[in-house]
Amino acid sequence: xxxxHNHSTCVQTALTQAAQxxxxxxxxxxxxxxxxxxxxxxxxxxxxxxxxxERIKPLQAAxxxxxxxxALDFLRExxxxxxxxxxxxxxxxxxLKTAHEQLLLICKKCENVEERHADLVMQALAxxxxxxxxxxxxxxxxxxxxxxxxxx
Amino acid sequence: xxxxHNHSTCVQTALTQAAQxxxxxxxxxxxxxxxxxxxxxxxxxxxxxxxxxERIKPLQAAxxxxxxxxALDFLRExxxxxxxxxxxxxxxxxxLKTAHEQLLLICKKCENVEERHADLVMQALAxxxxxxxxxxxxxxxxxxxxxxxxxx
DNA sequence: AAAGTTATGTTATATTGTAACAATTATTTT
DNA sequence: AAAATAATTGTTACAATATAACATAACTTT
Numbered sequence: 001x002x003x004x005h006n007h008s009t010c011v012q013t014a015l016t017q018a019a020q021x022x023x024x025x026x027x028x029x030x031x032x033x034x035x036x037x038x039x040x041x042x043x044x045x046x047x048x049x050x051x052x053x054e055r056i057k058p059l060q061a062a063x064x065x066x067x068x069x070x071a072l073d074f075l076r077e078x079x080x081x082x083x084x085x086x087x088x089x090x091x092x093x094x095x096l097k098t099a100h101e102q103l104l105l106i107c108k109k110c111e112n113v114e115e116r117h118a119d120l121v122m123q124a125l126a127x128x129x130x131x132x133x134x135x136x137x138x139x140x141x142x143x144x145x146x147x148x149x150x151x152x
Numbered sequence: 153x154x155x156x157h158n159h160s161t162c163v164q165t166a167l168t169q170a171a172q173x174x175x176x177x178x179x180x181x182x183x184x185x186x187x188x189x190x191x192x193x194x195x196x197x198x199x200x201x202x203x204x205x206e207r208i209k210p211l212q213a214a215x216x217x218x219x220x221x222x223a224l225d226f227l228r229e230x231x232x233x234x235x236x237x238x239x240x241x242x243x244x245x246x247x248l249k250t251a252h253e254q255l256l257l258i259c260k261k262c263e264n265v266e267e268r269h270a271d272l273v274m275q276a277l278a279x280x281x282x283x284x285x286x287x288x289x290x291x292x293x294x295x296x297x298x299x300x301x302x303x304x
Numbered sequence: 305a306a307a308g309t310t311a312t313g314t315t316a317t318a319t320t321g322t323a324a325c326a327a328t329t330a331t332t333t334t
Numbered sequence: 335a336a337a338a339t340a341a342t343t344g345t346t347a348c349a350a351t352a353t354a355a356c357a358t359a360a361c362t363t364t
Contacts, residue, residue, distance in 0.1 A: 124273040
């Protein structure tokens with residue numbers, strides 16, 4: 001995330017694109033799913049499932065763990081969010097339009113998660129996988145440390 | 153893992169090196185810790201904490217979750233094992249001597265986990281991190297898919 | 305409208321991981 | 335060797351994360 005960034009635009013773009021993709025794909029962005037997606041986009045931190053559960057309760061009094069996990073499953077299948085494996089948490093995907101692999105930079109201090117394309121890394125990785133004769137289905141590259149803003 | 157590999161040698165090396173490093177470092181490779189390390193090295197699959205708990209019970213009747221998690225913490229601190237974040241599981245580290253980053257190739261079929269150095273990937277990653285001005289403390293690169301043996 | 309599909313409600317439970325404090329064992333200091 | 339200190343383990347309880355299974359409701363297609 002650049003220091004200066006208009007977050008409401010950021011969220012609006014994500015929600016609009018998600019809605020559009022759902023229409024194209026003939027799948028339903030139901031109220032619950034949209035609310036979960038909005039809650040995930042509240043900031044650039046990774047959010048835990050049970051935090052989402054607490055946050056959605058004012059909107060969906062009947063919400064239970066399954067409510068959240070089902071919405072998360074859907075949003076992941078559609079590629080709208082990523083699971084941060086090393087945190088058991090979730091973040092909104094910054095680039096719904098172009099298919100891409102995710103390199104996640106997770107700051108220990110501000111807890112922001114930045115998603116980067118990192119084409120060169122992915123290229124080197126593809127080579128390495130070829131060498132290993134390994135057919136990749138999914139890739140998780142998660143780096144923990146300190147982001148640019150937090151290392152002054 | 154190469155198809156042909158003498159696993160008992162593989163395990164022996166890991167255990168011997170671990171014991172030696174513990175002596176050098178002045179830390180204790182206690183019975184429990186050694187047993188957990190051996191159980192992790194039983195094969196090249198990632199092992200779950202509660203599976204380890206079941207497997208250690210014949211040897212340590214009093215074993216409880218904390219018993220396992222403490223041993224796992226120790227073994228990780230010493231760099232003898234890795235946590236596979238995307239599986240909530242653990243594997244033995246194949247290279248105790250040279251410090252290195254881990255690229256983990258996780259086969260969905262045979263469930264073997266192969267650890268590779270992947271210097272080119274790490275180099276590209278270092279460049280990307282520099283570009284992002286991100287100071288890395290830990291790196292998890294986990295690829296799920298089909299290994300060479302399972303793609304015939 | 306009926307049938308089929310998709311989504312949600314609901315209860316219960318499985319899985320993964322930690323906190324806190326007591327008891328024991330190992331190591332260092334006297 | 336005895337005492338003091340540190341490290342490890344025992345033990346109980348519980349927190350946090352995630353899924354299964356089945357009932358009900360809502361949409362879609364015919």
